[in-house]
Amino acid sequence: MPEVAREKPVAQDETLVQLLTPDGERIDRATGPDGTEYSVDFTDDEYRDLYRDLVTVRRLDAEATALQRQGELGIWASLLGQEAAQVGSGRALRPQDMVFPTYREHGVLYCRGIDPIMPLSLFRGVDQGAWDPIKYRFGLYTIVIGAQTLHATGYAMGITKDGKVGGDDGEAVIAYFGDGATSQGDVNEAFIWSAVYTAPVVFFCQNNQYAISEPIERQTRVPLYQRAAGFGFPGVRVDGNDVLATYAVTRHALDHARGGQGPTLIEAYTYRMGAHTTSDDPSRYRPQAETEAWQARDPIARLATFLRRQQIADDAFLAEVDEEARKTAVHLRERVLTMEDPAPGSIFENVYPHGSPLLDEEQARFAQYRQSFEGSAY
Amino acid sequence: MAAEVLTLGKALNLGLRRALERDAKVVIMGEDVGKLGGVFRITDGLQKDFGEDRVIDTPLAESGIIGTAIGLALRGYRPVCEIQFDGFVYPAYDQIVSQVAKMHYRSRGLVRLPIVIRIPFGGGIGAVEHHSESPEAYFAHTPGLKVVTCSNPADGYTMIQQAIASDDPIVFLEPKRRYWEKGEVDAEAPAFPLHSSRVTRPGADVTVVAYGPMVRTALDAATAAGEDGRQLDVIDLRSLSPLDLSPVYDSVRRTGRCVVVHEAPSNVGLGAEIAARVTEECFYSLESPVLRVTGFDTPYPAARVEEEYLPDLDRVLDAVDRTYGW
Numbered sequence: 126m127p128e129v130a131r132e133k134p135v136a137q138d139e140t141l142v143q144l145l146t147p148d149g150e151r152i153d154r155a156t157g158p159d160g161t162e163y164s165v166d167f168t169d170d171e172y173r174d175l176y177r178d179l180v181t182v183r184r185l186d187a188e189a190t191a192l193q194r195q196g197e198l199g200i201w202a203s204l205l206g207q208e209a210a211q212v213g214s215g216r217a218l219r220p221q222d223m224v225f226p227t228y229r230e231h232g233v234l235y236c237r238g239i240d241p242i243m244p245l246s247l248f249r250g251v252d253q254g255a256w257d258p259i260k261y262r263f264g265l266y267t268i269v270i271g272a273q274t275l276h277a278t279g280y281a282m283g284i285t286k287d288g289k290v291g292g293d294d295g296e297a298v299i300a301y302f303g304d305g306a307t308s309q310g311d312v313n314e315a316f317i318w319s320a321v322y323t324a325p326v327v328f329f330c331q332n333n334q335y336a337i338s339e340p341i342e343r344q345t346r347v348p349l350y351q352r353a354a355g356f357g358f359p360g361v362r363v364d365g366n367d368v369l370a371t372y373a374v375t376r377h378a379l380d381h382a383r384g385g386q387g388p389t390l391i392e393a394y395t396y397r398m399g400a401h402t403t404s405d406d407p408s409r410y411r412p413q414a415e416t417e418a419w420q421a422r423d424p425i426a427r428l429a430t431f432l433r434r435q436q437i438a439d440d441a442f443l444a445e446v447d448e449e450a451r452k453t454a455v456h457l458r459e460r461v462l463t464m465e466d467p468a469p470g471s472i473f474e475n476v477y478p479h480g481s482p483l484l485d486e487e488q489a490r491f492a493q494y495r496q497s498f499e500g501s502a503y
Numbered sequence: 504m505a506a507e508v509l510t511l512g513k514a515l516n517l518g519l520r521r522a523l524e525r526d527a528k529v530v531i532m533g534e535d536v537g538k539l540g541g542v543f544r545i546t547d548g549l550q551k552d553f554g555e556d557r558v559i560d561t562p563l564a565e566s567g568i569i570g571t572a573i574g575l576a577l578r579g580y581r582p583v584c585e586i587q588f589d590g591f592v593y594p595a596y597d598q599i600v601s602q603v604a605k606m607h608y609r610s611r612g613l614v615r616l617p618i619v620i621r622i623p624f625g626g627g628i629g630a631v632e633h634h635s636e637s638p639e640a641y642f643a644h645t646p647g648l649k650v651v652t653c654s655n656p657a658d659g660y661t662m663i664q665q666a667i668a669s670d671d672p673i674v675f676l677e678p679k680r681r682y683w684e685k686g687e688v689d690a691e692a693p694a695f696p697l698h699s700s701r702v703t704r705p706g707a708d709v710t711v712v713a714y715g716p717m718v719r720t721a722l723d724a725a726t727a728a729g730e731d732g733r734q735l736d737v738i739d740l741r742s743l744s745p746l747d748l749s750p751v752y753d754s755v756r757r758t759g760r761c762v763v764v765h766e767a768p769s770n771v772g773l774g775a776e777i778a779a780r781v782t783e784e785c786f787y788s789l790e791s792p793v794l795r796v797t798g799f800d801t802p803y804p805a806a807r808v809e810e811e812y813l814p815d816l817d818r819v820l821d822a823v824d825r826t827y828g829w
C-alpha cells in the first residue's frame with residue numbers, strides 16, 4: 126500500500142508580529158507579512174493602564190472560576206492565557222466600533238467599559254446573557270461556533286450602506302472566534318461576504334491551539350492567517366500574548382476597515398492555559414510540559430518585566446494593581462451571590478415582541494397549575 | 504457475558520465497541536470523540552483500541568461531519584456520527600434533511616446510507632443555552648429518516664448496535680441527563696426489534712406514553728400514582744419514526760385514558776401525532792381526550808428555571824388526574 130502522509134503537521138511559519146518579547150524586551154517596530162509596519166507609542170500612563178487591564182481581567186476570570194467551583198456558576202469559560210489578545214484588541218477599538226464575541230471574550234467586554242457582572246448571569250443560569258448589543262456596541266455572547274462572524278459581516282455591510290466608512294467618524298466591526306471555528310461553514314461564508322462587499326470588519330481569531338481537545342492540526346494544514354489570501358484580503362499573525370503588538374495590529378486593521386479598505390484576518394497566536402471550560406479536563410489530551418512551556422510566554426509577566434526595567438512601574442505600583450483587582454473581584458463575587466433567580470413565569474416572556482395566543486394560554490395554565498400547590502406541603 | 508450493571512453512558516460505549524469489533528466498516532466520527540472520548544465520554548477508549556482511522560476526531564464542522572459521512576457510506580463504510588449537543592446539529596441540518604434522508608428515494612433504492620447520527624438531547628443538566636434541546640420532531644417529520652431514543656442502559660446497549668447494523672439512516676437520540684443512571688445490561692438477552700415500543704410498567708388505569716429522558720419521569724409518576732391506588736401503564740416508545748403505536752392502542756383500549764409526555768414543546772410535536780392517532784384508533788374507548796405533558800412553546804429557558812419548564816412527576820400526575828375530569 127502506498128504511504129499517505131496523513132499526519133502532516135501544520136506548515137511551520139515563524140512570521141509573528143511582536144513588539145514585546147517573552148523576556149520583556151521591547152521591539153521598536155515589526156513588519157507584517159504584507160510589509161505593513163507596526164509600532165506603538167504609549168505614554169507611561171497608557172502602559173500602566175494596559176497592565177492594570179491585564180491583571181484585572183485575569184483576576185476577575187479567576188474569581189469566576191472559583192465561583193463555579195463553589196457551585197455559584199453553572200459553568201465558566203476561562204480566558205486564562207489570552208488576556209493580552211483580548212486587552213490588546215479590546216483597547217484598540219474606538220467607541221463607535223462594534224464587537225461580536227464568542228463566549229470567552231470577558232476581557233474585551235471589560236475593555237469596552239462594560240460591567241463584568243453582565244455575562245455572569247448567563248453562566249450562572251439566571252438568563253441567557255441578555256444585554257442591549259446596540260447600547261453597549263457589544264453583541265450577545267454566541268455559543269454556536271462561528272455564527273457571529275456572519276452577524277458581524279452583515280452589521281459591517283450596514284455601516285457601508287449608511288455611509289459610515291471612509292470619513293473621520295468611520296465605524297468598524299470586530300468579530301471574535303477561535304481556531305476551531307475556522308472550520309465552520311459560517312466563518313468561511315463570512316470571509317467571502319465581507320470580501321465581496323468590502324465590509325469594514327476585522328476577523329480576530331484567537332488561536333489558542335485547541336478546540337476543546339482537538340489540536341490545531343485537526344483544523345488546518347496552513348497557518349490560519351494565510352487563509353485570508355485565498356479570500357482576497359490581508360491576513361496577519363500576531364503574538365497574541367503580546368499586548369502591544371496585538372494592539373498595534375488590531376488598531377491598524379480596524380482603521381483599514383473604517384477607511385473603506387475591507388476586512389482583515391488577524392490570527393492572535395496564543396494558548397489556553399486553563400481548561401476549555403470548567404467541565405473540561407485537559408490532562409486527557411495535552412501534555413503538562415506543553416502548558417508549562419507556554420507559561421514562559423505569559424502575557425502579564427513580560428509586560429511587568431518591561432515596566433520595571435523601564436522604571437515605568439515599581440513594586441509598589443504592581444502591588445497596588447493587584448490589590449485593586451482583588452477588590453474588584455470581591456465586589457463582583459458579592460454581586461453574583463445576590464443575583465436573583467428568574468421568576469418561573471419569565472419563561473414565557475419575550476418569545477415574540479407582541480406575544481402569542483398560544484403562549485398566553487400556556488402561561489395562564491402554568492400559573493393556575495402552580496397555584497394548585499399553594500398551601501400544600503409541596 | 505453475564506448481566507452487568509452499567510450506566511447508560513457505559514452501556515452505549517460498550518455497544519459501540521461491539522459494533523466496531525463486529526464490522527470493520529464501522530467508523531466513529533465527531534468532535535472530540537477520539538482522544539477525549541467525547542465530552543460525555545461515550546466513546547471513551549475507543550480510539551485507543553481501534554485506532555485513529557476508525558475513531559476520528561473531525562474538524563469543528565457539523566455539516567462536514569454529516570456530508571463526509573455520506574461519502575464514506577457511498578464507499579461502503581458505516582459512519583456513526585456524534586453531534587456534540589442537540590443545539591449544534593443545525594449546521595448539519597441541510598445535509599441530514601436534504602441529502603441523507605432523500606438519497607435512497609432519489610436513487611430509486613440504489614443508494615443506501617447506513618449512517619447513525621448520535622445526538623445527546625434534552626435538558627435537566629443545568630447547562631447554558633443550546634445544550635438542552637429536544638429536536639426530535641424536526642427529524643421525525645422528515646421522510647427517509649428513522650429516529651430512535653433509548654431510555655435505559657439495556658436499550659442503549661442493544662439499540663445502538665441495531666441502529667448501526669440497520670440499512671437506514673438513523674437519528675439516535677441519547678437522553679443526556681440519564682447517562683449516569685444505572686441498569687442491568689445482559690448481552691445475551693434477546694433483543695426487541697429496534698422500531699418497537701414497549702410496556703415498561705403495566706397498569707390498568709391510565710396509559711402514559713413517554714420516551715428518552717421522560718421514561719424515568721413517567722415511571723416515578725407511576726410509583727407515586729400506585730401509592731394512591733392508580734395504576735399507570737407506562738409505554739416507552741423507543742422509536743419515534745416510525746412510531747410503533749399498537750401497544751399504545753392496546754393499552755388505551757383497556758384504560759380509556761392516555762397521557763403523552765415529552766420535553767420538547769407541544770406545538771406540532773410528537774405528542775400531537777400520537778394524540779391524533781390514538782384518537783383515530785381508540786375513539787370509542789376514550790374516557791377523556793389524550794393529554795400532553797410537555798415543555799412549553801418557548802425556547803429552552805435559563806438553567807435556573809429549567810425545572811419549571813421540564814415535565815416532572817407532579818405535572819404527569821396532574822395530567823393523569825385531569826383525565827378523570829371529563
Ligand SMILES: Cc1ncc(C[n+]2csc(CCOP(=O)(O)OP(=O)(O)O)c2C)c(N)n1
Pocket residue numbers: 229268269270302303304305306307333335336337397401534563565587591594
Ligand atoms: C456549532 C457548534 N458545534 C459544537 C460546539 C461545541 N463546542 C463548544 S466550544 C467548542 C470548541 C471551540 O474551539 P475554538 O473555536 O478553538 O474556540 P475556543 O473554545 O478554543 O476559544 C466546541 C466544539 C458548539 N458550541 N457549536
Ligand SMILES: [Mg+2]
Pocket residue numbers: 303304305331332333334335336337
Ligand atoms: Mg481554540
